[in-house]
Amino acid sequence: MSTLEYRSVGVSFGGVHALDSVTFQVESGHVVGLIGPNGAGKTTLINVTTGVVAPTTGSVTLDGERLAGRRQHQIARAGVARTYQNIRLFPRMTAMQNVIVGATRIRHDPDLGAFIFLPAVRRARLELEEHARYLLHRVGIPRDQWESNANVMPYGSQRRLEIARALAMRPRVLLLDEPAAGMNPQETAGMQALIRSIAGEGVAVLLVEHDMPLVMGSCDRVAVLNFGELIAQGTPGEVSRDPAVVEAYLGSEVSS
Amino acid sequence: MAALVHFYALHSKLIDQIGINAIFALSLSLTLQAGQLALANAAFGGIAAYVASLLSLSRGWPLEVTTLIGALSAGFVGALIGLPVTRLRGVFLAIATIGFGEIALIVENNLSVTGGAEGLSQIPNQTTTWEIYLVLAVLAFFFWRLRSTRAGWAIAAIREDEFAAASFGIDPTRVKFWTFVGSAVIAGIAGSLYAHENFFIAPGDWGFARMVDILVYCVIGGAASPWGAMIGAALISVLPEAVRFLHDYRDIVDGLILLLVVIFAPQGIAGLWSRDLRARRVAEPVEERA
Incomplete structure (x- = not known):
């Protein structure tokens, strides 16, 4: 609590x-x-x-x-996570990527692991993407917008993406x-x-x-x-x- | 095969230059990826070149050792400069780093140990083509893998929106500091390889003109893309040779190409490529529906 x-x-x-x-x-x-x-x-x-x-x-x-x-x-x-009144998404990143950035601080895959192709890193990456898709679905962003850049998404989706990104931080x-x-x-x-x-x-x-x-x-x-x-x-x-x-x-x- | 050997024999100098310039371009692309316009890479290359050359001249140490020490020295100076300077934004960072470059130049011009304006000569010619391209391959691998790490995501987020990145637990000051230091180290490697490829270095090799060259590689290739930076470096390094027949008008062609890229492909060559890919990806669902 x-x-x-x-x-x-x-x-x-x-x-x-x-x-x-x-x-x-x-x-x-x-x-x-x-x-x-x-x-x-x-x-x-x-x-x-x-x-x-x-x-x-x-x-x-x-x-x-x-x-x-x-x-x-x-x-x-x-x-402490927040959303912005005047939307502040990462404009040239896709919806998926925005959510993944939101999770930057809760990721536990070792940074050096990526350089030696550690299987755990790949698993963590897949989990991360899976969770991102769950969040995008949960806030109600249509699937065909998941791979579009944040700055070209409809306004309502941008507002929802702000929330998905914040939730990614758990x-x-x-x-x-x-x-x-x-x-x-x-x-x-x-x-x-x-x-x-x-x-x-x-x-x-x-x-x-x-x-x-x-x-x-x-x-x-x-x-x-x-x-x-x-x-x-x-x-x-x-x-x-x-x-x-x-x-x-x-x-x-x-x-x- | 014989033709290839012949080609190399004819152009080995140019091939080496392309590789070294590509390493310089990668060094700048690291700070550009974080959205930082820091313009001290030529100066860092110079610092490493002097340190490494002095060591190989006085001690006769092998290239690997002198290059490592030179690059670390550049990184150390980068850390000292980086502490205050990476807190600056946009054009202020650019101005401060240009200022640092000028200071480095003045110091190199006036110290006796660096040989003053005459520079250092008779530097052992130790750099080999395969070593340059080995370094380049290792760096390319590093940049490729970096993108999928937390650090890589943090760098990209800071480029997009530093303020928003901070509200997701990313420390902008720290990320900017380390990209700056990393950039200095990579520039240092390039500087030392350059020195041991040329017999001779002087302060003028590391001035603003060289910095602009490095920036042009990145702009033409695609500012935030390591692949673009390497392609840009290769293209611009070959260009003067390709248009040699134009004699004194060669610089005009250089300028013209830069102008065309900035106007018609502001994301550089890498931008053209990824824009094309994205257009295709967006087009797919439409075809499905039809």
Whole structure:
């Protein structure tokens, strides 16, 4: 069981507080939604988690192990995978190759083995490809796109490939940054099932998303950010009735 | 067979040059594969050439030993330079490495041990054709197998997107550092082989002009492909001989070919080939359906 824990995390850029004393946690097997208006600090929180931005105050831990302050690749090796809001696949690699790169750090075949044609290396390679095909199938990328370069794949497939690549790392924590952006309702429903099944395998999932039906349908808990502060958290039902949340999204009533 | 022997006797110098240039091209292709435009390979070749030549002149050691020591010296200098320099990106890395090349040139020009501007002469002519091509074969094998290793995948991922690669546990700084050092070692091997093939080396052999030559091999062959790099080296090394009848206009043909490749085949010769393959692969399912 893994728990990703944010404790009074604060980030300031100069005088601007992008995040202010944010505390919440994501447990393995759970999907926690992170919502909030544009500029609320959602992506900043993902960047803090993955080591792109160092927190000014507070701590981020995974099972008590400190993440904040470590470098990007070290945090990834600790088991934190992510997808990108503005797709960042390896453009001139095929879908298969993208997934195989995702597995770089969990491969156990000896690097020198490839130079002496060690049979174990060939077996590991076949297993790797087999697993990659399983993941591509699982996220729902049509078979005829598996060998095409990522940059020529349809937009929806690119979003799915982001997830397949992240899963290839066998992560303990998965950070999804707007995985359903630009998808139609039918595709979004598929995404919801996928997210639930990932959590069902014991992964702690943090879902940043604007699509409310997807958030309500897939999250166990929801945290709401506004101007860098956590203004509410609870079950989807609780949060959607919270007056502070309604105010943040719709603006307060003008008192007359 | 007799014709082959005759051909070799006539062109052995050129055949050796092709092999050495191909090794230089491979050295640059290693950093290019990681998406790094580092332009110090000629300088590293020079460092190794001086170290190896001084050893064979003063101690009379065999080529294998002096080349190894020379290449490792180039790798050592590469590591020192690489620590700060591989943190730079794109054109900044190019500028810094060109700067290093110029510094190396000035040092070689002014030290008495390197013979100053006159360079070193009477270097024993130990390099044999088969040794050059043995090295080339070993390197080609290395590059071929490297692609399937984790290190090879990490290099390719960094070329595609360094930032995304880091979020999959790949340490870009480390990978870039080691490709830089590896590139310096391979360039060092080429440099030492060159020195022991030519009797004579001078600082001018390792200047920016040579670096551009190496870069042209890789660009024409296909920037990120070791096969392309070797083909490019062979092509460009033969070209001046093939168009010898043009006399002073030969450089124009060189430039023209480079221009045509950059415009019509930006992925180089290797790119044309793989593009063709991919077109065929995509075409297959269509035929099935029909």
